[in-house]
Amino acid sequence: xxxxxxxxxxxxxxxxxxxxxxxxxxxxxxxxxxxxxxxxxxxxxxxxxxxxxxxxxxxxxxxxxxxxxxxxxxxxxxxxxxxxxxxxxxxxxxxxxxxxxxxxxxxxxxxxxxxxxxxxxxxxxxxxxxxxxxxxxxxxxxxxxxxxxxxxxxxxxxxxxxxxxxxxxxx
Numbered sequence: 001x002x003x004x005x006x007x008x009x010x011x012x013x014x015x016x017x018x019x020x021x022x023x024x025x026x027x028x029x030x031x032x033x034x035x036x037x038x039x040x041x042x043x044x045x046x047x048x049x050x051x052x053x054x055x056x057x058x059x060x061x062x063x064x065x066x067x068x069x070x071x072x073x074x075x076x077x078x079x080x081x082x083x084x085x086x087x088x089x090x091x092x093x094x095x096x097x098x099x100x101x102x103x104x105x106x107x108x109x110x111x112x113x114x115x116x117x118x119x120x121x122x123x124x125x126x127x128x129x130x131x132x133x134x135x136x137x138x139x140x141x142x143x144x145x146x147x148x149x150x151x152x153x154x155x156x157x158x159x160x161x162x163x164x165x166x167x168x169x170x171x
Contacts, residue, residue: 026050036067043067096126096153103146105166113140121161123154 011023019038025031029050036043041064046056062070101108107115112125128135128142129149135142144150152162 040064041067094153095156095159096151097159098129099150099152099159099163099166101144101146101148101150102166105146107144107166108146108148109143111141111143112138115144117162117165121154121165122158123152123162125150126153127151 009025011025013021013023015021015035017038019036022034022036023031024034030052031048033046033048033056034043035046043062043064043066044059045062046059048056118124125138125144126136127150128138128144129151130145130147152159154162
């Protein structure tokens with residue numbers, strides 16, 4: 001099964017009894033193969049050069065947690081690429097960010113409307129990412145849970161205030 005995500009074709013193959021393999025083909029040739037083991041969640045990353053079909057140049061194993069961290073890095077969570085900086089310039093004072101609600105936070109277990117985040121910080125919750133589900137345009141009745149990733153938008157100082165609420169109230 002082949003998928004087109006941006007300019008990189010991705011091939012997906014179910015491997016019965018093992019898991020699922022994703023092959024990502026590089027812009028200048030070569031391939032990165034990611035095998036996700038069904039039972040353990042462990043990932044095997046195999047790098048193939050442009051002229052390699054059968055044997056990878058290198059294989060590295062990652063735990064589920066390591067793979068998720070790598071995904072965050074690849075997704076730009078720790079480094080702003082030029083297009084993100086350009087987008088911030090276009091949007092002016094509006095900044096979009098992703099914040100995780102820590103366990104024990106006073107904000108957790110409460111409806112968005114009850115927290116009055118927009119009034120308190122000037123920040124709007126645009127989406128809630130919980131496990132593998134995304135709730136876009138949450139209402140004031142939607143409850144925020146520990147571990148949720150909030151997609152928020154607002155002025156930079158408002159985001160700093162919201163981060164403080166997450167940390168200070170997490171006591």
